[in-house]
Amino acid sequence: MQAAEYRATHREELAAKQRAYLAAHPEIAAAYYERNKVRIAARAAERYQKNKATRVEYSCRYRAEHPETVKAHNDRWHADHHEEELEVGRRYYAKNADKLNHKNSKWRRDNRGAIRLREARYRAEHSEEVQIWRRNGRARKMQAPGEYTIAEWRALLVLWDHCCAYCGREIKKTHTRQPWTATQDHIVPLIRGGWNCGLNIVPACNSCNVQKNSKLLSEWFAEGE
Numbered sequence: 001m002q003a004a005e006y007r008a009t010h011r012e013e014l015a016a017k018q019r020a021y022l023a024a025h026p027e028i029a030a031a032y033y034e035r036n037k038v039r040i041a042a043r044a045a046e047r048y049q050k051n052k053a054t055r056v057e058y059s060c061r062y063r064a065e066h067p068e069t070v071k072a073h074n075d076r077w078h079a080d081h082h083e084e085e086l087e088v089g090r091r092y093y094a095k096n097a098d099k100l101n102h103k104n105s106k107w108r109r110d111n112r113g114a115i116r117l118r119e120a121r122y123r124a125e126h127s128e129e130v131q132i133w134r135r136n137g138r139a140r141k142m143q144a145p146g147e148y149t150i151a152e153w154r155a156l157l158v159l160w161d162h163c164c165a166y167c168g169r170e171i172k173k174t175h176t177r178q179p180w181t182a183t184q185d186h187i188v189p190l191i192r193g194g195w196n197c198g199l200n201i202v203p204a205c206n207s208c209n210v211q212k213n214s215k216l217l218s219e220w221f222a223e224g225e
């Protein structure tokens with residue numbers, strides 16, 4: 001009874017002593033751990049479960065009250081672990097490719113209508129991006145060097161005052177191809193070895209682009225003479 005009382009009143013002190021003793025005798029600590037592994041794990045799990053609700057609640061409240069801090073922290077974490085995350089994703093995909101493909105195709109089958117609608121809406125809202133994305137893809141397939149971005153394309157339009165570089169008429173972004181639709185013309189066509197980059201691109205109306213086709217400027221101008 002006395003011993004129990006002593007232990008109860010000197011809990012901190014005893015725990016510190018025990019910690020110091022185990023730190024000085026790691027082999028004893030290891031043996032103790034080995035002997036009581038199951039019990040230790042069970043106690044840790046129990047503690048975890050007991051405090052889970054409080055911790056989750058605290059974490060939710062903190063997140064709600066400090067959105068900026070949380071966002072900054074997350075951004076930094078993702079930036080620091082970008083490669084790792086990619087690697088984890090790749091490994092996960094490789095391991096579960098069959099399952100994921102199956103799940104994905106089932107999902108696509110079940111939601112065909114909604115997907116088609118969403119894709120059509122995306123294409124309509126991002127027609128320029130889609131156009132550039134497609135053209136970059138085609139250029140890659142042709143193994144043409146270079147790539148250009150939507151920002152470069154927009155800068156080119158400003159540089160040319162939103163007019164066709166060949167006939168000078170005003171060109172506009174449209175969803176369907178019209179004679180005045182703004183298109184990207186490769187001055188030296190990709191098929192003739194031209195680069196797929198901003199230096200080799202000018203804004204052209206669709207009709208000039210179609211007429212020029214895969215000709216060099218000199219060839220196209222010679223035709224008109």
Ligand SMILES: [Zn+2]
Pocket residue numbers: 164165166167168169204205206207208209
């Ligand atoms: Zn034109």
